[in-house]
Amino acid sequence: MSGECEDQFESVIKLLRQILEEIKELRKDIRVEAAPQSSADGFRLPDSGIRLDEEVKAFERRSVETALKEAKGVKVEAARLLGVNKDKMRYLCRKHGI
Numbered sequence: 001m002s003g004e005c006e007d008q009f010e011s012v013i014k015l016l017r018q019i020l021e022e023i024k025e026l027r028k029d030i031r032v033e034a035a036p037q038s039s040a041d042g043f044r045l046p047d048s049g050i051r052l053d054e055e056v057k058a059f060e061r062r063s064v065e066t067a068l069k070e071a072k073g074v075k076v077e078a079a080r081l082l083g084v085n086k087d088k089m090r091y092l093c094r095k096h097g098i
Contacts, residue, residue: 022059023050061096
């Protein structure tokens with residue numbers, strides 16, 4: 001794997017870990033348990049499963065709202081905090097009705 005691909009892969013893994021941490025906060029009834037050492041990502045989902053699309057959407061909305069709050073409503077600054085460009089930030093605001 002090239003260095004750029006490895007960096008992108010690591011970024012995706014980091015984002016997924018952040019999403020799972022947010023899921024734990026949003027839904028206290030979900031337990032994220034340590035997986036056996038053979039697990040590449042270090043965790044297991046509950047046997048009951050989750051609705052990832054809903055969890056990701058909630059995480060995304062919360063992230064946008066938090067970034068806007070921290071940026072005092074300045075979308076360009078909020079976009080910088082989220083690591084997206086201003087067009088993506090406008091899209092996210094429209095998507096979530098913010």
